[in-house]
Amino acid sequence: MEILNVELGERSYPIHIGPGEAARAECFTPVLEGRRVAVVTNSTVGPLYGERLRASLAAAGVRDEPLWIELPDGESHKSLATVEQILTRLLEARFDRGSRIVALGGGVVGDIAGFAAAIYQRGIHFVQVPTTLLAQVDSSVGGKTGVNHPLGKNMIGSFHQPRAVVIDTDSLQSLPTRELRAGLAEVIKYGLMQDADFFAWLEEHLDRLLALEPEALAHAIRRSCACKAEVVAADERESGRRALLNLGHTFGHAIETGMGYGAWLHGEAVGTGMAMAARMSARMGWLAPADAARAEALIHRAGLDTYPPAELDAARFRELMGIDKKVSEGRLRLVLLRGLGAAELTADFDDNALQHTLDETARAA
């Protein structure tokens, strides 16, 4: 087991990483001992890992039996109405400002439960127990919480840091392969954006990650969380450097939206978006062609597509990226690569390079 500290002054918190972490009461005691606790989970994860968590909460000395709130699975429940249901349950159980929430599940559960914690009686402490690779390396670090609105994803929310994150790599053993690959896209992202050594490590050890070797998983998660924690500590409110975390995301969001939410997993779209960013960077002369090829190769080995779907032609892609006639290109900012491990945000990109990149779809490739 390893502990990584996210340095945010009085809002600093530890991330515990390793096999069996969710069974270790010590991970929970500092935040939960003597407190009333609500566990927010979903109908898929709750039955798999609920009992293990229940036992460690008891061993951590929580007050009373935890209040168990099991949401239906799926992003369609990531709404203000679900948050209100959670708040009602907390009020009915007379939870006060000293009570705590534990989020057990993937990114959707963490975002919902974290937001409920952010606005219950103006904020109560919470602990993240992320069970998917994507949530472990991305959404559990950084304090973004929130829900969707019918008019847009993640449009309602707060910055609310957890008091602890407990990452149990055992929970990845039951993760569907497709979700593992989607999570690997975000892992690769950290190497590409700011850590060339980690990128090289991933080239060497990707097969161990795909084989779910606990030691390799723990290392990759720790490095990913360390990268993200460093960026978040430098820019908690996303005014500058944090934008680099969006590497691959502008292209990726266009794919997700264009194909209909749910058709592509977020991580799958980000993987393809990163390959596109790498090719575009090479076209602009920012990135050596050999390095772009290394990026593409690693994304491909992780089982992710490197070209966007043929259904999305360049005109539609531009529309989805918000570049229509009413918006000058100058307003769009893209995260591109100056090298492996060296992402840069720019509004000053070559539109021809963009056009070429959008023209190459899975059909053309």
Add this chain to the structure above:
Amino acid sequence: MEILNVELGERSYPIHIGPGEAARAECFTPVLEGRRVAVVTNSTVGPLYGERLRASLAAAGVRDEPLWIELPDGESHKSLATVEQILTRLLEARFDRGSRIVALGGGVVGDIAGFAAAIYQRGIHFVQVPTTLLAQVDSSVGGKTGVNHPLGKNMIGSFHQPRAVVIDTDSLQSLPTRELRAGLAEVIKYGLMQDADFFAWLEEHLDRLLALEPEALAHAIRRSCACKAEVVAADERESGRRALLNLGHTFGHAIETGMGYGAWLHGEAVGTGMAMAARMSARMGWLAPADAARAEALIHRAGLDTYPPAELDAARFRELMGIDKKVSEGRLRLVLLRGLGAAELTADFDDNALQHTLDETARAA
């Protein structure tokens, strides 16, 4: 005009106080220039002060015509559903993270609009333009935002500091007398809790406040806001000293709840609660009887009741304060007075003094 700065590090903000402040574009320019702005107000205040505000926003150089969101008047609309309606309007108008909200109205409007600002795209900046005395001296300072839940008042919310507060004393000229008196209760509270000089000033100048003299109002508001700002700066998240702001509130909440929400204004109940706290403090030997009499006299001169209504006997009062058989008295904490200007939070109070205080209702007095 005067400017008071609330010192909260990077979240510091100015409070502008004086007659005609809402007509001065300079109060708004630093936060709103070049920005898209939504004005949240209600159907009572909007028609009275909307045009004046609209003119100063235009002069402050906001981008586009403001989005005007007029809520129905009344606390019954202080709900998550109303916040969701505001968020929908903002999304329909494609407001982004650089857009701003201006809250024009009393405490209810400020709490709702501030909470919408807190959770729209994880937080956008907002400006408070409070139009009631209560909102000017209390809810506009300190960053508490939120709405009611059917199971409890202010149970859903965030701490979200405004970027500026603009207090136009002209808006008090049209305030109903009853609301003026309710606001004076909170003004008197600051003197009682921590500022003996201000208390003495109020004894001397209360009639000028009741006559709505602009200069006296501006002074009383400035001193009140300065008291609150000092407390908030020392304890932004309400873990310690901020609790002293609840002087008169534990008794007051019991009256509000016991008489049915809306029957007593919040400030009216706080005024009575402070008189009760003063008498109880004197009974415990904490406060000189002459000082308790001065406190009662000032509250009375402000047009506020100094005894609780006869309908609430001591048993019912205890129940409303949460002191039933299941909860030991030790758990209740009360803010009492060690002197004029010297409030103290204590769980170690004399239950006989409490019983005596509860026994004296308006009928008995």
